[in-house]
Amino acid sequence: MKKLNILLAVVFYCINASAQTDTAVVQKNDAVKSKQNDTLRIGNIIIIKRGGKKTVLKDSAGVLINTTPKKKSRITTNFGIVDVGFANYSDKTNYTTATSDNYLINRSGSLPLGKDDFKLRTGKSINVNIWFFMQELYLVKRNVSLKYGLGLELNNYRYKSNISYRENGLYPNGVFTNKAFIFRDSVSFTKNKLAADYLTIPLMLNFQTNRKGDKSGFNIGFGVSAGYLYSQRNKQRSDGRGKEKNKGDYDLEKFKLSYVGEVGFGPIKLYASYAPRSIYEHSMDLRPYNFGLRLSN
Known part of the structure; x- marks a missing residue:
């Protein structure tokens, strides 16, 4: 019984450590710009830049939030x-x-x-x-x-x-x-x-x-x-x-x-x-x- 308790404690410690590592990675990645997709994610907000000209803001569900302001009148x-x-x-x-x-x-x-x-x-x-x-x-x-x-x-x-x-x-x-x-x-x-x-x-x-x-x-x-x-x-x-x-x-x-x-x-x-x-x-x-x-x- 003593050995079983020790084994369960070791498993619980490993699971808890793994969860903390994953969370740290996600939080770090949330503030990093993806070079491949030209995309920046901050929390639940995704900022997508297309061709370096147009910016689109979406939430994590893909709902459009805002776009770049229109060009000035000619x-x-x-x-x-x-x-x-x-x-x-x-x-x-x-x-x-x-x-x-x-x-x-x-x-x-x-x-x-x-x-x-x-x-x-x-x-x-x-x-x-x-x-x-x-x-x-x-x-x-x-x-x-x-x-x-x-x-x-x-x-x-x-x-x-x-x-x-x-x-x-x-x-x-x-x-x-x-x-x-x-x-x-x-x-x-x-x-x-x-x-x-x-x-x-x-x-x-x-x-x-x-x-x-x-x-x-x-x-x-x-x-x-x-x-x-x-x-x-x-x-x-x-x-x-x-x-x-x-x-x-x-x-x-x-x-x-x-x-x-x-x-x-x-x-x-x-x-x-x-x-x-x-x-x-x-x-x-x-x-x-x-x-x-x-x-x-």
Whole structure:
């Protein structure tokens, strides 16, 4: 009987030692990644990586728990982008032709209108663009994108001279016309500007150095924009007449096609645009360009 008790004690000890060894092995293996299956098991959770790209989480029963988050959208949208800069134009007008077309009207006894009459006050001729939205469609990772949007292009051309615009009415010599014309006025203006406002759609190809596609990298873009003229007015101020705002059709071209571009680092960019055709429909040949600072969020 004594021998039997000793034998049972030895068997029980061996079984207990074996169980402890197996448990240790399982616990160790639970935290080790399988090189063959690219699988990691932690307790009852199994993490499976497929091709180094997709991660699948399952429990020990094979029930799907979670997957890798979806990829970022290829389209990003910005609202409330504002451009502030300067407006000017390249004057290629044939003033002899413009005068013979009766668009430029000369006063009797005064010098004929010419290029000097259309010179601008550079620092006070302002361009402001307000973009309702601007979207980017990424074409190649986050490095190349197509940028497009919708906004208002507001141009104020501030003249040095005392020219005035009329949609129709009396020439300085008293002859009536139903056509638009420009003439040198008889008063001296302290403020004299032509405002031309457009509803504009830009389209640009944009390149960015930052692979992650955030706004901290260097970027450059170029393309075209199409604008529709929705407002034109001649605003003036003088001691004799006070403030005047004359709205009308001054023979400005209704549609405007421009080359556009931007370059910058982060949210602050420089922008520029140039229209290869005149802003006037007939007679005058003034080709506008803008440049300045683009502020975006």
